Amino acid sequence: MARPFIQATAIAAVLAIVPATTAAMAQVDTDAYREIDQFMDVFNRVKGAYVDKVDDKTLIKGAIDGMLAALDPHSAYETGLDYDNLRIQTMGSYGGLGLTVTSEDGAVKVIAPQEDTPGFRAGIKSGDYITHIDGKLIYGQTLDEAITQMRGTPGSKIALTLVRPGRDKPIEVTLVREKIVQKPVKWEVKNGIGILNINTFSENTGAAVKAGMLGIEKSLGKPPLGYIVDLRDNGGGLRDEAINVADNFLNYGEIVSERGREKGDIERFYAKNGDPSRGLPVIVLVNSGSASASEIVAGALQDHHRALVMGERSFGKGSVQTVLDLGNNSALRLTTSRYYTPSGRSVQEGGIEPDIKVPQISDPDFKTRPVFREADLRRHLINEVKADNAVLEEDTKDDPRYSATPDQLKAKGVTDFQLDYALKTIARLGAASKMAASAK
Numbered sequence: 001m002a003r004p005f006i007q008a009t010a011i012a013a014v015l016a017i018v019p020a021t022t023a024a025m026a027q028v029d030t031d032a033y034r035e036i037d038q039f040m041d042v043f044n045r046v047k048g049a050y051v052d053k054v055d056d057k058t059l060i061k062g063a064i065d066g067m068l069a070a071l072d073p074h075s076a077y078e079t080g081l082d083y084d085n086l087r088i089q090t091m092g093s094y095g096g097l098g099l100t101v102t103s104e105d106g107a108v109k110v111i112a113p114q115e116d117t118p119g120f121r122a123g124i125k126s127g128d129y130i131t132h133i134d135g136k137l138i139y140g141q142t143l144d145e146a147i148t149q150m151r152g153t154p155g156s157k158i159a160l161t162l163v164r165p166g167r168d169k170p171i172e173v174t175l176v177r178e179k180i181v182q183k184p185v186k187w188e189v190k191n192g193i194g195i196l197n198i199n200t201f202s203e204n205t206g207a208a209v210k211a212g213m214l215g216i217e218k219s220l221g222k223p224p225l226g227y228i229v230d231l232r233d234n235g236g237g238l239r240d241e242a243i244n245v246a247d248n249f250l251n252y253g254e255i256v257s258e259r260g261r262e263k264g265d266i267e268r269f270y271a272k273n274g275d276p277s278r279g280l281p282v283i284v285l286v287n288s289g290s291a292s293a294s295e296i297v298a299g300a301l302q303d304h305h306r307a308l309v310m311g312e313r314s315f316g317k318g319s320v321q322t323v324l325d326l327g328n329n330s331a332l333r334l335t336t337s338r339y340y341t342p343s344g345r346s347v348q349e350g351g352i353e354p355d356i357k358v359p360q361i362s363d364p365d366f367k368t369r370p371v372f373r374e375a376d377l378r379r380h381l382i383n384e385v386k387a388d389n390a391v392l393e394e395d396t397k398d399d400p401r402y403s404a405t406p407d408q409l410k411a412k413g414v415t416d417f418q419l420d421y422a423l424k425t426i427a428r429l430g431a432a433s434k435m436a437a438s439a440k
């Protein structure tokens with residue numbers, strides 16, 4: 001089959017008007033055009049001879065996906081629901097019902113409704129199964145298809161049919177979609193200590209942390225003994241918000257640097273003057289699910305000796321992705337640089353090692369559950385300074401300090417051992433800080 005004329009003409013035109021400055025560059029250009037020419041040959045053969053008819057869009061998307069899959073696990077071409085989810089992750093809002101759902105044996109199961117959302121106010125509960133949307137059976141559809149149908153323009157109506165275990169008849173509810181604003185930060189006070197649980201780094205996460213601090217002080221009527229910043233299972237998000245979060249605990253100094261392809265391509269980001277945390281003791285909780293932006297925060301506070309990092313070694317994603325909007329509800333998420341902590345450490349592959357290793361022994365499966373990190377992903381970036389950033393994995397599973405069983409902990413009222421350990425540590429640090437202040 002002949003190759004398209006327009007392709008050969010375009011290549012010839014480019015070669016004619018962009019003369020190579022050296023023979024080597026000319027050879028590289030020629031090789032690149034030859035590969036593109038071969039791609040078009042394969043494209044046309046597949047389109048013309050494949051057993052089923054296939055459209056151009058499917059073939060082009062497959063080619064782009066394949067190209068990016070050859071790079072690293074975090075570069076991707078986002079379209080459809082993936083594009084919507086990317087926007088939600090960065091903007092922190094969407095039009096919908098406020099339901100977190102999963103797929104179970106071909107059915108859509110509700111994990112939980114977000115508070116003060118249409119789903120929550122309609123009485124939808126964790127464990128409910130959604131069987132129909134607007135009267136149409138959705139059993140057997142993909143989870144993505146069901147989610148797409150439930151999302152929509154705020155103000156539009158939608159009818160759901162639910163099956164609730166223990167009830168004989170289905171439940172019919174009609175809801176009005178709203179703008180659902182995800183709450184990136186939840187705060188609470190325990191034993192005079194402020195707990196800031198950051199679940200994602202979307203727009204305004206840094207401001208939400210600062211607001212959480214003010215809420216904690218207002219709740220107590222005074223500054224807390226200290227803060228626990230819970231970053232466990234936080235897979236990251238916006239770099240700028242990681243910088244803003246870290247800045248809430250620092251008065252000066254570098255927070256993170258980014259280094260691109262070229263040796264001199266370095267960008268540094270610094271803390272602004274002022275410390276909203278008042279220099280109080282801080283513990284940062286991390287685990288194998290703490291990645292990217294979470295590691296920027298943990299690494300910055302650890303390097304500045306501003307916080308104790310506690311828990312388990314983090315995920316180890318030390319790369320930065322730039323999102324380029326391509327129009328038509330599509331975007332390119334491309335790895336463009338690596339990031340480094342203030343001391344020059346790369347967390348790529350190795351992650352952040354906690355200052356105090358504390359396993360989650362309140363989890364019945366903590367000794368047997370598999371742990372996956374960046375180094376387990378295919379085609380992950382190699383840490384170029386791995387020899388100077390070696391990971392020394394300390395086994396805490398048989399440490400006598402962590403010998404209590406989940407049932408024994410539960411009997412003492414402890415359901416989250418890592419958080420309980422952090423609370424007790426902060427209490428000791430806070431008491432020591434008060435004694436030192438009174439001695440002056």
